[in-house]
Each structure stands twice: as structure tokens, then as C-alpha cells.
Amino acid sequence: MARIDLVDLAHSYGGNSADLESFALKPISMTWRQGGAYALLGPSGCGKTTLLNLISGIVTPSRGKILFDGVDITPLSTQKRNIAQVFQFPVIYDTMTVGQNLAFPLRNRGVPRGEIDARVAEIAKLLDLTPYLARKATRLTADAKQKISLGRGLVRSDVAAVLFDEPLTVIDPELKWQLRSKLKALHRDLDLTMIYVTHDQTEALTFADTVVVMHDGRVVQSGTPAELFDKPEHTFVGYFIGSPGMNIVPAEVSGREARIDGHIIALNRSYDALPAAAKIEIGVRPEFVDVAPTAPGLLSADIERIDDLGRVRFARVRIGDAKFAARVPPGFSIPGKTAGLIFDPSHVHVYADSRLVEGTL
Amino acid sequence: MDKTINQKAWFLVLPVFLVVAFSAILPLMTVVNYSMQDTFGNNQFFWNGVGWFKELLDPSTDLGGRFFASLWRNLFFSAVILAIEVPLGIVVALSMPRDGWTVAACLVTLALPLLIPWNVVGTIWQIFGRPDIGLLGYALNSIGINYNYVSNELDAWATVIVMDVWHWTSLVALLCYAGLKSIPDAYYQAAQIDGASRWAVFTAIQLPKMNRVLLIAVLLRFMDSFMIYTEPFVVTGGGPGNSTTFISIELVKIALGQFDLGKAAALSLVYNLIIIIVCWVFYTVMTNAGADRQANKGVA
Numbered sequence: 001m002a003r004i005d006l007v008d009l010a011h012s013y014g015g016n017s018a019d020l021e022s023f024a025l026k027p028i029s030m031t032w033r034q035g036g037a038y039a040l041l042g043p044s045g046c047g048k049t050t051l052l053n054l055i056s057g058i059v060t061p062s063r064g065k066i067l068f069d070g071v072d073i074t075p076l077s078t079q080k081r082n083i084a085q086v087f088q089f090p091v092i093y094d095t096m097t098v099g100q101n102l103a104f105p106l107r108n109r110g111v112p113r114g115e116i117d118a119r120v121a122e123i124a125k126l127l128d129l130t131p132y133l134a135r136k137a138t139r140l141t142a143d144a145k146q147k148i149s150l151g152r153g154l155v156r157s158d159v160a161a162v163l164f165d166e167p168l169t170v171i172d173p174e175l176k177w178q179l180r181s182k183l184k185a186l187h188r189d190l191d192l193t194m195i196y197v198t199h200d201q202t203e204a205l206t207f208a209d210t211v212v213v214m215h216d217g218r219v220v221q222s223g224t225p226a227e228l229f230d231k232p233e234h235t236f237v238g239y240f241i242g243s244p245g246m247n248i249v250p251a252e253v254s255g256r257e258a259r260i261d262g263h264i265i266a267l268n269r270s271y272d273a274l275p276a277a278a279k280i281e282i283g284v285r286p287e288f289v290d291v292a293p294t295a296p297g298l299l300s301a302d303i304e305r306i307d308d309l310g311r312v313r314f315a316r317v318r319i320g321d322a323k324f325a326a327r328v329p330p331g332f333s334i335p336g337k338t339a340g341l342i343f344d345p346s347h348v349h350v351y352a353d354s355r356l357v358e359g360t361l
Numbered sequence: 362m363d364k365t366i367n368q369k370a371w372f373l374v375l376p377v378f379l380v381v382a383f384s385a386i387l388p389l390m391t392v393v394n395y396s397m398q399d400t401f402g403n404n405q406f407f408w409n410g411v412g413w414f415k416e417l418l419d420p421s422t423d424l425g426g427r428f429f430a431s432l433w434r435n436l437f438f439s440a441v442i443l444a445i446e447v448p449l450g451i452v453v454a455l456s457m458p459r460d461g462w463t464v465a466a467c468l469v470t471l472a473l474p475l476l477i478p479w480n481v482v483g484t485i486w487q488i489f490g491r492p493d494i495g496l497l498g499y500a501l502n503s504i505g506i507n508y509n510y511v512s513n514e515l516d517a518w519a520t521v522i523v524m525d526v527w528h529w530t531s532l533v534a535l536l537c538y539a540g541l542k543s544i545p546d547a548y549y550q551a552a553q554i555d556g557a558s559r560w561a562v563f564t565a566i567q568l569p570k571m572n573r574v575l576l577i578a579v580l581l582r583f584m585d586s587f588m589i590y591t592e593p594f595v596v597t598g599g600g601p602g603n604s605t606t607f608i609s610i611e612l613v614k615i616a617l618g619q620f621d622l623g624k625a626a627a628l629s630l631v632y633n634l635i636i637i638i639v640c641w642v643f644y645t646v647m648t649n650a651g652a653d654r655q656a657n658k659g660v661a
Contacts, residue, residue: 056554058550058553077553078550078553083554085550087547087551089545089547091547091548091551094570095564095565104555104557104561104565105555105556108555108556149551152551153554
């Protein structure tokens with residue numbers, strides 16, 4: 001159990017070069033609170049697994065430091081760090097029973113026999129593995145195997161953090177829910193720091209109280225699920241989180257007005273000091289744009305198709321060349337090929353070079 | 362719905378059947394035929410029933426005695442080379458690099474002995490071990506070890522065993538290396554996190570993951586060493602005395618040396634049967650292990 005600090009941590013698989021842009025993980029500094037449930041969210045190749053392997057010590061960083069409770073553990077080997085890690089594919093030791101699998105990390109550390117048995121029994125109970133303890137681990141299903149991998153991490157009472165590297169990839173969808181709630185419950189009961197890597201936003205948003213979104217080796221935003229939804233700090237967060245993702249459209253912004261295609265959209269805040277050379281875009285989630293009959297003063301769009309998601313319907317429309325998604329209000333029938341769009345000004349954000357710009361009230 | 366009955370399919374099998382008949386079944390039947398008869402040359406044969414088989418399986422007769430002596434000798438030889446080559450092959454595979462250009466260099470070097478014809482291997486070691494001009498024999502004798510594979514049984518055995526180890530350990534090593542390469546990195550990383558020692562990694566991960574290739578390696582090496590002929594024939598000619606006369610050498614002596622076609626035929630049939638039985642046992646063990654794994658996958 002520990003607080004984990006990353007100090008100017010960066011990594012390049014090609015060795016430490018001067019060219020920071022080529023790094024798999026660009027320098028980051030952040031703190032992981034003791035007992036927090038974190039999710040590292042991002043597409044494949046964004047550096048999230050690299051970050052995880054740096055924390056567990058499987059990969060040694062090109063630069064920067066990792067502190068556990070203020071102690072620099074960067075030079076320590078994986079064995080010496082008190083870290084548990086669960087991998088994408090279940091790792092079990094073929095020749096051992098479930099019980100022996102769970103006992104393996106303790107036996108390797110020379111823990112006395114009685115203590116091992118007690119600890120294994122306790123963890124098996126937590127993970128509902130007690131009936132299988134005497135069975136050969138190879139004969140179990142993928143989710144049971146993944147629970148064993150997890151159990152091997154939890155069986156050590158002194159782990160600083162438990163790291164998950166997309167642990168539910170090979171699990172059947174209905175079991176995913178069960179296993180995820182199990183993880184949530186374990187997190188509450190054991191007061192452990194858990195870091196969960198995934199590219200699945202549902203997994204990240206349901207598991208974590210803090211979601212760290214990564215893109216191209218950088219952390220672009222970290223915050224609660226609500227913060228990521230309401231106020232994406234980067235256009236990437238906008239369209240990566242949410243389904244469908246945020247609409248991002250180039251616009252001319254001045255004062256309290258944004259101009260798209262000659263139409264004016266009102267903004268809640270005033271944006272006067274926008275950088276001149278930057279690419280200016282506005283972003284608004286489809287949930288905050290309604291389709292309406294065309295009317296003067298409304299931005300009009302060509303309707304391409306309607307996606308009926310059951311509880312809500314989204315219209316896929318086109319404004320000039322830009323694709324756009326908007327909510328179709330309940331009971332509203334589509335008048336024809338074109339429709340007007342009504343924006344909720346409090347949820348229209350302005351981005352300069354993909355980064356959120358805070359306007360003034 | 363009734364099954365369509367179409368006997369025409371038999372005609373399609375016919376060509377293969379003919380090829381197999383001429384290449385395997387007919388020659389084998391000739392051997393069966395010989396094994397039931399006796400001949401004094403001139404292509405004259407006399408019916409002997411199962412007489413040769415009775416004699417062969419009775420250690421008190423000359424034929425039986427020679428057969429069993431060479432059989433035990435051969436089994437002992439196979440046991441010794443397996444006991445050396447399998448652990449040595451594993452050690453070599455474990456110490457090979459996992460990536461980089463050195464991998465290719467190691468693989469080529471290891472494969473070299475496998476590419477040398479049996480006869481040449483025999484000749485190399487025959488010369489290498491000679492006390493007068495051979496590097497090994499001369500060196501051993503000049504440091505005071507009285508080594509001579511022509512006159513000393515122990516030296517002859519040592520030479521034949523070292524030669525086989527030199528020739529075939531690479532095969533075991535290459536198979537094991539392939540087995541090791543197929544282990545995902547996550548296993549090693551998990552073992553690191555679980556604090557496993559080098560030995561624990563070997564017994565808990567590497568050895569269990571290698572057991573299939575090891576079975577194949579053991580099978581191949583057993584069959585090959587059980588049928589060994591050329592190398593000991595070239596080096597020691599089965600001597601000194603009969604000390605390195607393995608089954609196939611004995612067989613050739615009886616068939617071509619003494620021209621006892623009946624005895625030789627009976628011996629080759631029994632020899633063949635032993636090999637088939639051992640193969641069958643190995644095959645059953647291997648497919649059972651495989652089926653086990655398949656069943657697990659089905660559950661997962």
C-alpha cells in the first residue's frame with residue numbers, strides 16, 4: 001500500500017535519445033493516491049502498457065523517477081518492488097493446482113507454511129475459488145484462470161499496488177460484468193491502489209474513480225468520468241469518450257459567437273484572446289445538440305441517416321464537409337432531407353490546436 | 362436419408378494401394394516367407410515353420426543368445442545417450458540467446474552436425490580417435506591416458522557414445538529451443554512479479570511448456586539410437602569382440618556374413634515389431650497429452 005509518484009518519467013524503446021517526439025511515453029509527472037482506483041484509457045499504442053510496465057519494473061525508464069511513498073524505487077527489480085500485475089492473457093502455472101498457484105508468490109518469498117495456508121484460504125474465499133483449490137489449474141475456464149492470476153497478486157499482504165493490463169480481454173461478455181464488480185468490491189474491501197489499463201471506455205468509466213486518458217504517449221486528461229464527459233480538455237478525449245463521440249467542427253470564434261458555414265452559434269463565454277495562428281474548433285457532444293425543423297437562424301444540415309439506439313436516437317448529419325451527430329428529441333419525426341440544429345450554449349466548448357480554451361464570463 | 366453407396370471410390374485408392382504393395386507389403390512378405398524357411402544356397406528352400414522364432418526367443422541357443430545380448434546392449438546404449446542428450450539439449454537451449462543476430466549464428470552452428478552424413482560422422486570419429494594420427498587419440502595418449510578404441514571395450518563405448526552425443530544433441534537443443542520460444546513473455550513477467558527464482562521459472566514454466574517437444578525429442582532419439590548402424594560400424598565394426606555390436610550390426614552379420622536368411626528374417630521381424638510397439642506407446646502417450654490439452658481449450 002503506497003502512494004505512487006511519477007517524476008518526469010519518460011521512456012523510449014530505442015534508447016535514450018534527444019528526440020522526445022520519438023518516445024513511446026513522453027515525460028509525465030503525476031501522483032497516484034494510496035487506495036485509488038485508476039483507469040489508464042487510450043487506443044492501442046498510446047503508451048499505457050508502457051507506463052504500467054514502468055511502474056511494475058518490467059521495463060526500466062529511459063529517464064525520470066518512480067517513488068513509492070516518497071522512496072525512489074526506479075533502480076529496483078520487479079521482484080523487489082511490491083507490485084502485483086494481472087496480464088491480458090491469464091498466466092497460470094500448468095503443473096500446479098489452484099492452491100499451489102496462489103501459494104507460489106509466498107513460497108518464493110520464504111513465507112512460513114502455516115501463514116501461506118491461511119493467506120491462500122483467505123484469498124480463495126474472496127475470489128470464490130475455495131471449491132477449486134485442489135484442482136489442476138489448467139482445467140479451469142478463462143475467467144477462473146484470470147481470477148487465479150489476480151489472486152496471486154492479492155495473496156501478498158504487502159503489495160503497493162495492483163496493476164491490470166486489459167485483464168478482461170479474453171473473458172466472455174456476461175462474465176466481464178461479474179469480474180468487474182468483483183474487482184470493485186475487492187478495491188473497497190482491501191484498500192489497495194489499483195491501476196487498470198484498458199481501451200474500452202465502459203470498463204474504464206465503470207471501474208475507476210479517476211480516469212487517465214492517454215494519447216500518443218501523453219496524458220491528455222485525468223479526471224472523474226463526469227469531468228471527462230462534460231469538459232474534455234482535449235479534442236481526443238471528446239471523441240474517444242462517449243458514444244457517439246463529441247462533434248468537433250472548425251469554426252471562426254470571436255467574442256461570444258462561433259461562426260460555422262456563415263451561421264452564428266451563441267456561446268456562453270467570451271473568447272477574445274484566441275491565438276491567431278491556431279486551428280480553432282468548437283466541440284459539442286451529440287447529447288447537447290437537438291434536431292429541429294429547418295427555420296431561419298438555425299444552422300441547417302443534411303441528414304444522412306438516423307441511428308436508433310433504443311433509448312435515444314441520433315441523427316448523422318453533414319454540415320458542408322463536416323460530419324456531425326445530433327440527438328433526435330423523443331416524438332420528433334424527421335421532416336425531410338434537411339434539418340435545423342439547436343445548440344445548448346453551455347455545452348459548446350472552444351478548442352485551439354486541439355486544447356480546450358477557457359473563455360471569460 | 363440413405364447413405365449413397367458408391368463402390369467406385371475403391372478404384373481411386375487403387376494406385377496408392379499398388380505403390381504401397383510394391384514398396385512395402387510385398388518386400389515385407391518376402392521377409393516373412395524367408396523367416397519360415399531354411400536354405401543352403403542354390404535357391405533351394407526348406408520349410409521350417411516357427412522354428413527360427415523359437416530359437417530366436419530362447420536365450421540358450423546361439424541365435425537367441427546373440428539376439429538378446431545385442432538387444433540389451435542396444436537398450437543400454439539408447440538409455441545412456443538419452444540420459445546425456447536430453448538434459449544437455451535442454452541446457453544448450455536455455456543458454457541460447459532469445460533474440461538478436463546471435464540467434465541465427467547459434468542455430469546454424471547447432472545444425473551443422475545434423476547435416477553431416479552418418480558415414481562421414483563415423484569416419485571423422487574413426488580418424489579423430491586413432492592413437493597414432495587422430496587428434497583426440499594422440500592427445501589423450503600423450504597426457505598419459507591409455508586410450509584405444511580398437512582394443513579396449515570401455516574406450517570403444519565411450520567413443521561411440523561421445524560421437525552420438527556430438528551428432529545428435531543439437532536436435533534435442535533445437536526442438537527445446539522451439540518450445541522455449543513459444544512461451545509468451547507474460548509468463549516470465551508474471552514469474553518476476555511472483556518473485557520466482559531462476560530454478561522456479563524453469564520448473565514451473567519452462568519445463569512444463571517444453572514437455573511436448575521433449576516427448577518428440579525422446580521418441581526421435583530413442584528410435585534413431587535403437588536402429589543405429591552406420592556410425593559404430595564405421596568406427597568399431599562392432600568390436601572389440603562383440604562389445605559394440607548393436608542389433609542392426611548383428612542382423613547384417615547374420616544375413617550377409619553367414620547368409621542365414623531364415624534367422625535374419627526372423628530377427629528383422631521381431632526387431633521391427635519392437636520398434637512398432639515402442640512407436641505406438643509413444644504415439645498414445647503423446648496424443649493423450651494432446652487430447653488433454655484440447656479438452657482444456659474446449660472448457661476455456
